[in-house]
Amino acid sequence: MKRSLAVVALAxxxxxxxxxxxGRQQITLFSAGELNKMGASSFEQLKEKEKIYxxxxxxxxxxxxxxxxxxxxxGQPKASDWEVVxxxxxxxxxxxxxxxxxxxxxxxLKVAETPAQLAAIIGHEVAHVIEQHSNERMSSGQLAQIGxxxxxxxxxxxxxxxxxxxxxxxxxGLQYGVLMPxxxxxxxxxxxxxxxxxxxxxxxPQAAIQLWRNMAKVSKGAPPEFLSTHPSSDTRIxxxxxxxxxxxxxxxxxxxxxxxx
Numbered sequence: 617m618k619r620s621l622a623v624v625a626l627a628x629x630x631x632x633x634x635x636x637x638x639g640r641q642q643i644t645l646f647s648a649g650e651l652n653k654m655g656a657s658s659f660e661q662l663k664e665k666e667k668i669y670x671x672x673x674x675x676x677x678x679x680x681x682x683x684x685x686x687x688x689x690x691g692q693p694k695a696s697d698w699e700v701v702x703x704x705x706x707x708x709x710x711x712x713x714x715x716x717x718x719x720x721x722x723x724x725l726k727v728a729e730t731p732a733q734l735a736a737i738i739g740h741e742v743a744h745v746i747e748q749h750s751n752e753r754m755s756s757g758q759l760a761q762i763g764x765x766x767x768x769x770x771x772x773x774x775x776x777x778x779x780x781x782x783x784x785x786x787x788x789g790l791q792y793g794v795l796m797p798x799x800x801x802x803x804x805x806x807x808x809x810x811x812x813x814x815x816x817x818x819x820x821p822q823a824a825i826q827l828w829r830n831m832a833k834v835s836k837g838a839p840p841e842f843l844s845t846h847p848s849s850d851t852r853i854x855x856x857x858x859x860x861x862x863x864x865x866x867x868x869x870x871x872x873x874x875x876x877x
Contacts, residue, residue: 636747637690638805644748645755648714655713655750659699662719669704669722678702678720678738680875681731684817685738689746708834712741714750727830731875732814732823739810739817740824747809749802799845807852808859815866818873822860828852 634642669675683695698716706723713719718738728734744750807824815821832849847855 634748636805637809638747640801640805642748642752643755644751646751651748651751652715655715655717659701659713659715659717659719662703663701667704669702671702674722674725675702677731677875677877678734681735681819681873682718682738684819684873684875685735685742685813688813688816689742708831710737710741712738712745714745718742727834728827729830730823731873731877732819733827733830735814735817735819735873736810736821736824736827739813740806741810743806743809743813744802747802747805749806752802753799800847803846804852804855807847807856811856811859812863812866815863816870818867818870821856821863821867824856825853828856 634644636642679700682698682700686693686695686698693716698718700718700720703719703721705721707721708723708727710720710724711718718741720734720738724737725734728737811821811824814824828849832853835849838844838848
C-alpha cells in the first residue's frame with residue numbers, strides 16, 4: 617500500500633512540473649479547463665449568495681481599472697472575456713478566479729483610497745490566476761493527502777504505538793511546514809507580479825506600498841506571520857519597495873490609467 621502510494625505521488629510530481637513567471641518551480645496537477653469550470657461554478661454560487669452592488673458609478677470605476685489590468689495579461693485577452701462583479705459587503709476583500717472572474721467587495725474600496733491602490737489589489741488578485749496559484753494549492757493538498765495515507769500505512773505495518781498521535785503530529789507539520797508557507801509564497805509572488813501589471817497599466821507602483829500601509833491599519837490583531845497564510849504587512853511593504861526598480865520603467869513607458877473614482 618505505502619509503495620503504491622509513493623509511486624503514485626512520484627508519478628504525479630514528475631508529470632506536473634511547471635515554472636511561474638518569476639522562475640519558481642510549481643506542481644500543477646489540474647488542467648486549465650478543469651480550473652476554469654470550477655472557477656465559473658464557484659462564481660455563480662457566490663453571485664447567488666452575496667448581494668450585488670448596483671451603483672453604476674462604482675461598477676464603472678471597478679470595471680475600468682479591471683479592464684486596464686486585464687489588457688496587460690499574457691496572450692492579450694479581451695477585457696470582455698472577464699466578468700467583473702462588485703459585491704455589497706463590508707468585507708475588506710477582493711478575488712479573481714480561473715475562468716476570467718473578478719469580485720470586489722465594497723468594503724475594500726474604503727481601504728483602497730485611490731485608483732492606483734485599487735489597481736494594486738486587482739493586479740494582485742489577477743496575478744494569483746495567471747500564476748496558477750489555485751492549481752498549486754489544490755495540487756499540494758492532494759499530494760499532502762497521499763503522503764499522509766502513505767505514512768499511515770507505514771505506521772500500521774510496523775505496529776507503531778500511539779499511531780493516532782503520530783498522524784496528528786504529521787498533519788500539524790504539513791499545515792505549518794508546507795501548506796502555510798506555500799500560501800505565503802503565493803501571496804508574495806502575487807504582490808510582485810501584480811505590481812508589474814499595475815505599472816504596465818499606467819498606475820504608479822508606489823501605490824501598492826501605501827495600500828499595505830492602509831491594510832496594516834485595519835488588520836490589527838492579525839496572527840504572527842509564522843501562523844498565517846499571508847506575509848505580514850511589514851514584509852509585503854519591504855518586498856514591494858525593493859521591487860520598485862524592476863517596475864518603474866514599465867510605469868514610465870505606460871499609457872497612464874484614466875480611471876476616476
